[in-house]
Amino acid sequence: QPVLTQSSSASASLGSSVKLTCTLSRGHSSYIIAWHQQQPGKAPRYLMKLEGSGSYNKGSGVPDRFSGSSSGADRYLTISNLQFEDEADYYCETWDRNTLVVFGGGTKLTVL
């Protein structure tokens, strides 16, 4: 069954860029994932679906500052020109016909 591994925390300065990583477990490196953002006290928000090829499809209204990429089992979310409103928890998610839906543990992003 797929397992998604995320760092528990990350930080970057206002106006800089940050790259968050979600790593798929062995044998699942081809899986599509989704990235979701959860700002403090709010519901999650879909950001994008990201394929193993690096191709991604963003949700409605997601700023151009958000992009995705892939390398092997790693799926990345890059946020450019960081804003204070980007301070949030970021979750990756995947699906498997046997284990169904799986979420990563989430990365708490702090904007300095």
Place this chain on the structure above:
Amino acid sequence: QVQLVESGGGLVKPGGSLRLSCAASGFTFSDYYMSWIRQAPGKGLEWVSYISSSGSTMYYVDSVKGRFTISRDNAKNSLYLQMNSLRAEDTAVYYCARPGWLPDYWGQGTLVTVSS
């Protein structure tokens, strides 16, 4: 625009029952699988259940099997989660989401607190 609005949360004693509802609008509800996802206080996201577009097939996380039942009424554009034999560890905000996996829309959530 797509809207998902949950209701039905509240305080319930251990062993009690609660029925959550999710009212959908802005899209053809009957075309989509739908899911429930929860988040315990201070914790991450946990998928709970999803249901096929017709309502004929349902899937559950192991921890709720036999206690929770997902259902839908396509005529009313509504999704439901019947929760029985509730435990303290079921305390969470419950989100309705579309579709069943890799959801692109989430509701605002409804809080369920299981406590004596």
